[in-house]
Amino acid sequence: xxxxxxxYGGSSVADAASIKRVARRIVxxxxxxxxxxxxxxxxxxxxDELMDLAQQVSPLPPARELDxxxxxxxxxxxxxxxxxxxxxxxxxxSYTGSQAGLxxxxxxxxxxxxxxTPGRITDALAKGAIPIVAGFxxxxxxxxxxxxxxxxxxxxxxVALAAALNADSCEIYTDVDGVxxxxxxxxxxxxxxxxxxxxxxLELAAVGAKVLHLRCVEYARRFGVPIHxxxxxxxxxxxxxxxxxxxxxxxxxxxxxEQPIISGVAADVKDAKITVVGVPDKPGEAAAxxxxxxxxxxxxxxxxxxxxxxxxxxxxxxxxxxxxxxxxAMEALNGARDKxxxxxxxxxxGIAKVSLVGAGMxxxxxxSADFFSALAQAGVNVEMISTSEIRISIVTRADLANxxxxxxxxxxxxxxxxxxxxxxxxxx
Amino acid sequence: xxxxxxxYGGSSVADAASIKRVARRIVxxxxxxxxxxxxxxxxxxxxDELMDLAQQVSPLPPARELDxxxxxxxxxxxxxxxxxxxxxxxxxxSYTGSQAGLxxxxxxxxxxxxxxTPGRITDALAKGAIPIVAGFxxxxxxxxxxxxxxxxxxxxxxVALAAALNADSCEIYTDVDGVxxxxxxxxxxxxxxxxxxxxxxLELAAVGAKVLHLRCVEYARRFGVPIHxxxxxxxxxxxxxxxxxxxxxxxxxxxxxEQPIISGVAADVKDAKITVVGVPDKPGEAAAxxxxxxxxxxxxxxxxxxxxxxxxxxxxxxxxxxxxxxxxAMEALNGARDKxxxxxxxxxxGIAKVSLVGAGMxxxxxxSADFFSALAQAGVNVEMISTSEIRISIVTRADLANxxxxxxxxxxxxxxxxxxxxxxxxxx
Numbered sequence: 001x002x003x004x005x006x007x008y009g010g011s012s013v014a015d016a017a018s019i020k021r022v023a024r025r026i027v028x029x030x031x032x033x034x035x036x037x038x039x040x041x042x043x044x045x046x047x048d049e050l051m052d053l054a055q056q057v058s059p060l061p062p063a064r065e066l067d068x069x070x071x072x073x074x075x076x077x078x079x080x081x082x083x084x085x086x087x088x089x090x091x092x093x094s095y096t097g098s099q100a101g102l103x104x105x106x107x108x109x110x111x112x113x114x115x116x117t118p119g120r121i122t123d124a125l126a127k128g129a130i131p132i133v134a135g136f137x138x139x140x141x142x143x144x145x146x147x148x149x150x151x152x153x154x155x156x157x158x159v160a161l162a163a164a165l166n167a168d169s170c171e172i173y174t175d176v177d178g179v180x181x182x183x184x185x186x187x188x189x190x191x192x193x194x195x196x197x198x199x200x201x202l203e204l205a206a207v208g209a210k211v212l213h214l215r216c217v218e219y220a221r222r223f224g225v226p227i228h229x230x231x232x233x234x235x236x237x238x239x240x241x242x243x244x245x246x247x248x249x250x251x252x253x254x255x256x257x258e259q260p261i262i263s264g265v266a267a268d269v270k271d272a273k274i275t276v277v278g279v280p281d282k283p284g285e286a287a288a289x290x291x292x293x294x295x296x297x298x299x300x301x302x303x304x305x306x307x308x309x310x311x312x313x314x315x316x317x318x319x320x321x322x323x324x325x326x327x328x329a330m331e332a333l334n335g336a337r338d339k340x341x342x343x344x345x346x347x348x349x350g351i352a353k354v355s356l357v358g359a360g361m362x363x364x365x366x367x368s369a370d371f372f373s374a375l376a377q378a379g380v381n382v383e384m385i386s387t388s389e390i391r392i393s394i395v396t397r398a399d400l401a402n403x404x405x406x407x408x409x410x411x412x413x414x415x416x417x418x419x420x421x422x423x424x425x426x427x428x
Numbered sequence: 429x430x431x432x433x434x435x436y437g438g439s440s441v442a443d444a445a446s447i448k449r450v451a452r453r454i455v456x457x458x459x460x461x462x463x464x465x466x467x468x469x470x471x472x473x474x475x476d477e478l479m480d481l482a483q484q485v486s487p488l489p490p491a492r493e494l495d496x497x498x499x500x501x502x503x504x505x506x507x508x509x510x511x512x513x514x515x516x517x518x519x520x521x522s523y524t525g526s527q528a529g530l531x532x533x534x535x536x537x538x539x540x541x542x543x544x545t546p547g548r549i550t551d552a553l554a555k556g557a558i559p560i561v562a563g564f565x566x567x568x569x570x571x572x573x574x575x576x577x578x579x580x581x582x583x584x585x586x587v588a589l590a591a592a593l594n595a596d597s598c599e600i601y602t603d604v605d606g607v608x609x610x611x612x613x614x615x616x617x618x619x620x621x622x623x624x625x626x627x628x629x630l631e632l633a634a635v636g637a638k639v640l641h642l643r644c645v646e647y648a649r650r651f652g653v654p655i656h657x658x659x660x661x662x663x664x665x666x667x668x669x670x671x672x673x674x675x676x677x678x679x680x681x682x683x684x685x686e687q688p689i690i691s692g693v694a695a696d697v698k699d700a701k702i703t704v705v706g707v708p709d710k711p712g713e714a715a716a717x718x719x720x721x722x723x724x725x726x727x728x729x730x731x732x733x734x735x736x737x738x739x740x741x742x743x744x745x746x747x748x749x750x751x752x753x754x755x756x757a758m759e760a761l762n763g764a765r766d767k768x769x770x771x772x773x774x775x776x777x778g779i780a781k782v783s784l785v786g787a788g789m790x791x792x793x794x795x796s797a798d799f800f801s802a803l804a805q806a807g808v809n810v811e812m813i814s815t816s817e818i819r820i821s822i823v824t825r826a827d828l829a830n831x832x833x834x835x836x837x838x839x840x841x842x843x844x845x846x847x848x849x850x851x852x853x854x855x856x
Contacts, residue, residue: 016485023485050504053508054511056444057444057448057508057509057512058511058514058515059515061514065507068503068506068507068510072500072503072507075496076500079482079494079496079500080493081485082490082496083486083489083493083494086486086490087485087486087487087488092493093492093493094496
């Protein structure tokens with residue numbers, strides 16, 4: 001008998017009818033002979049509604065109280081889901097994050113899980129019950145105050161519970177059929193990925209695939225939790241996110257013909273490019289720039305330094321950062337002019353980052369050449385380049401992003417025969 | 429510096445504007461130099477809305493899950509109230525019943541408080557904060573499951589906390605100015621009572637004064653907690669509910685000219701009268717009837733046995749019980765015909781119980797005579813009579829209830845000069 005952790009997002013439990021549908025699916029899994037632990041998000045838009053209420057009483061509510069308020073959302077959905085399951089004749093009990101042993105630090109609104117002690121969940125399983133656990137929330141180890149985990153919190157709750165319970169898999173239910181080779185809303189020929197490694201999924205998540213959050217995948221990789229991303233609207237297999245060994249085993253077991261070289265292509269238009277013009281080309285100058293930006297908590301992504309002009313002894317330093325950090329970055333640099341020597345700053349918000357991700361590129365040296373050929377043929381100019389072991393990214397004009405993605409998607413043989421089915425809405 | 433526990437019902441925190449108004453009142457109390465602990469109910473109709481959701485997913489939801497669901501209501505109101513107080517520059521923190529140490533038995537939906545361990549509340553007070561505690565809820569000592577206290581739960585939470593914290597008083601905020609000598613919606617000349625003993629308040633609550641619940645008054649009497657029932661819409665003094673000694677002290681201190689003989693008159697039309705006709709007049713027959721009713725959990729109120737007819741050797745036994753228990757009572761009696769001998773059953777749902785309550789009637793023997801004279805002059809026929817040390821009740825026709833109440837209210841000098849101000853709505 002296997003143990004499966006199932007996570008359902010807000011859109012899967014948006015109303016009474018959806019909750020009853022999800023309850024039937026959970027009971028079917030139980031009847032098929034599996035132990036099931038369920039993690040659930042707040043119903044549909046209820047988190048937004050609670051945020052609205054908070055704004056009405058205080059423009060800047062204390063983070064502790066905001067967490068207390070928002071955790072009411074999962075309390076409602078989990079109790080209703082347990083009722084719906086009971087109504088089908090199975091035994092179910094709901095547990096808050098605190099009751100389920102999700103121990104966190106005390107960073108309200110973005111708490112990190114530091115321990116999972118699911119004693120009440122294992123007790124419930126031993127009694128044949130289906131435990132329903134509130135996603136997104138925990139209890140602070142030191143203050144005993146209720147915390148929330150921030151973005152992607154419910155997925156992380158599910159993976160953390162799966163790790164602590166040594167579950168056979170963690171099913172993340174969503175409104176799409178799995179993880180796609182690229183955004184199916186943009187590229188009609190996007191294909192569903194059957195198997196992908198944690199490392200590839202991390203790169204895909206970082207460059208804009210929105211199905212799973214980075215921290216949930218990081219947690220799964222650290223504890224080796226197999227993730228199955230699938231649709232709550234169908235019984236079809238979704239995408240398995242596994243270790244490299246897990247994917248290799250799938251090939252051996254014939255579930256997969258061979259491990260694909262490339263798993264996906266993604267575009268991200270949320271970054272901006274800042275150029276620091278005329279920086280003296282001498283040791284310590286770049287360090288001072290990046291120290292000032294780090295102090296302002298600006299997350300840098302790609303960094304390029306031009307070849308120095310021998311005439312002036314000066315060079316340009318260019319970096320990308322989230323577009324909503326541009327003001328902070330500019331203030332930080334202008335505010336540090338007594339320590340940093342430069343001539344001017346220029347900002348370019350019309351950029352896109354296009355990335356190719358694939359664990360197979362490690363052992364296939366031709367990938368870079370094919371990548372740049374495909375872009376050249378499609379008329380996509382490359383402004384910046386950065387690479388990791390399993391990713392190549394370039395910066396180009398934002399209006400060329402889709403052209404670049406489609407060209408790469410075709411060139412690397414990712415185009416599907418049919419059209420991807422896309423559903424609306426996302427959970428938290 | 430005194431410590432005041434303040435309880436606000438659902439109608440006092442029905443929306444953002446009400447929450448901000450209550451927050452100002454709390455901060456004013458704090459600024460006046462008092463320590464304040466606040467107990468709050470769920471916002472307005474939110475409990476009903478949660479019940480509706482539960483009904484949509486399951487016609488008969490498990491009591492444990494219903495408690496989990498309903499406790500989300502106070503979680504929302506308490507967090508919002510803490511935010512509103514913080515917004516006014518004071519420090520406030522919200523606590524669930526469990527966090528505040530409200531330890532109960534595991535009778536979901538109607539749990540009883542068995543211990544109060546408010547360590548986190550005293551810590552918060554020591555740090556100068558205003559703790560906001562969820563009313564109506566606790567945590568079961570044995571199962572660690574979340575419980576609700578049932579009707580009057582928030583008032584009971586407030587009194588229990590006041591007792592555990594040794595508070596100077598427990599203020600119960602409502603939408604009327606206090607406890608009245610009779611229902612001001614029926615009798616325009618109803619007067620606000622300034623001081624009343626726990627015993628009188630218990631009798632008044634039992635006979636239909638809906639401002640305070642029986643169990644909250646019982647709890648206050650057991651621990652000697654002074655209750656101050658007052659309006660959240662005005663700064664006027666409301667009604668103090670105290671021990672007999674406390675009321676005597678108020679007279680001594682000149683807060684009250686003298687202790688009134690009569691504190692109130694109430695009518696209750698929710699009872700029905702059942703007559704068991706033709707019961708053999710021999711030992712054990714009445715006991716068998718009341719055993720059958722007790723087994724069916726029918727709460728009896730007044731009981732009368734007629735004088736036996738010497739011709740038949742049979743008598744009639746008449747009792748009153750809540751009208752919604754009539755079917756249960758009839759089934760219990762008909763189902764026990766093998767053990768109980770009687771000729772027939774008759775039911776009368778058109779009755780009213782009218783009661784006069786006053787601690788002073790102990791030492792004023794003329795009260796009964798005045799009581800029946802007033803009823804006779806008003807043309808009110810008396811069908812049954814029962815008395816306690818501080819109460820006289822009669823049963824009459826339901827359509828005479830208001831006539832009886834008005835006659836008694838005038839006869840015992842309770843009529844006020846002005847008209848009572850009545851607001852809409854009630855909390856839980």
